[in-house]
Amino acid sequence: MFSPSPAETKAGVLAVEPYLQGSVPSGRFDSLGEVRPVTAQKSVSQYTLIKYGLTDRLSIYSLPTFSYGWGNGKSSTGVKFNDLPIELHYNILTARPSRYRPSVTAYVGFIAPTGDYSGLSHSQDGVGQGVWFVRFGFQSQSVYRVMGHAVRLRVWAVGRQVLTTAHLRDTTSYGTSDGFSGTGHPGAFGNEGASFEYGLTKRWVMSLDLYGTWAGSTELVGKYRKAMQAVHTQSSWSGSYNLGPAIEYNWSPDMGSIGGIIVPFTGHNTSRAIMPEVAVNMVF
Template sequence: MMSNHVIARRATAAGVVMLAAALASQVAAAEGPRFAGPLLSPAPPLPVGMLNIEPYLINSQLRGLYDENGDRRDASGPDGWYLAVPIQYGLHERVTIAASLNASYNRDDGNRRAFDIGDTTLSALFGLYKGEGVHRPTLTLAVRQSIATGHHDRLEERPISVASGTGVGATSLGLHGQAYFLDGHLRMRASTLWRTPGANAGVRGQSAFGTPVGFDGRVRLGAAVTSLLAAEYSLSPTWVLAGELLHEREGAGSVHGRVVTATGSQDMYRRDPASWRFSIVPAIQYHWNDHVALVAGAQVSLAGRNSSAVFVPQVAVNMGW
């Protein structure tokens, strides 16, 4: 028969073991995979009350043009610097509201630079499905509305003749999916966003659509589809590799109006052909903790038609509370 002293000592030892196991479990959970999201692919709805802010610094470089046959031709132009600040808030377990504020610091052909406010985007994410188990799949419906807060026309009256917006208030609908694999170390996302056709805006003078001084008319955009396939792989609780495949497709648009000059006026009509571009977007994530991570990478276009060939390095700081 055991003495009370031995029983007490074993009980204390058992308590220490249980406490150590609990602490080890907490440490393991804390040191599990962390993901900040790729540079472009949208996330499912946030937990209720969670706020996420992820400012981006983007440098856009023109490297060439893809013609109507898909052949790449040499072209160059001034780099563009952009600041984008997406803000998301978990309003409900299935609803997240968001806004993206944008600005640019551009240089025109005359080597003049200026800071300008860009267009604003408002969106809402609705969780359609949230599964359990090792894969934890989700399916999300997105509704997005762009608001013309930037400058798109009368550029001859501004400090530089570079547009900071499109002037078009367009509505887009999207479906986003997400799932986990390899014991949670691999996260995959698939997304498609469809911009409804018929978005249009009034245009005067020099504009983002290549109209000349004296022009007065309208621009009409076709439908557009942006498709993304993304993967994130956790190397450690601190480092994550990410990559995305990006396909952008835009339907034919048109510009119509009149051009008034000192010698008279004439009608102007231009139809812009449909275009597409395929890019890869490799990136790397560094996580300081569960709330702050740095994401850096670049969009590199590989093929296209009636579009620009671009190299777009960018860095973002993902912060969630």
């Protein structure tokens, strides 16, 4: 559910995978990893993985995302368009299952600041960071046969490094309120992990994602205009480790579905939310 996929292996192939993901807050990990109670809005996100093979090795990828939040005694956010990632995926090494050789894909791209982040009506309306990020990383995939069943292993590591600074005013996704004027500089963030898929039959597959996420400190500089109160804060590093069991069903080699749930089981300085998820995969 969470692991990134390799580049397409044929020019002209289009992969489309729409997801629907819920988020139910269940506390917050403090600096020692203890779960503390918090109150936060529930949310649902719809994002669609779109990947097109430009050549037999090079693919272009995007992940447009819409989200909607509600509850916790606050007004709903309405439907929001989030920041937009666009990447190039290059297949450095092509898999050869007969020789147990894995594929290796390199990623490079950017995240465009398309989501609302400043001058908000309510703080919960913020779905963006207002900065450009460069995205980079790699993914490796291999397939084996274990006791007569197909097993697929993926490993990956992906990072995002900020390139610009967000100019902030009033209520923002950085936690400021009316009267604020200043800048925000998010830290780098990323994730790494492994996923396992075990083919029960030709159509039914069990899968498991094990991965960690991390984020560097965010610097906030500015002042509240009326009170002339200076602000200069820097958040702590944060991270979590997550487990994502799922079940897949494939109608054909070109179409299938997956459903599962992502559960953070440990972390520090970050929110904790249970995330059920369903998706349909289509290849044209």
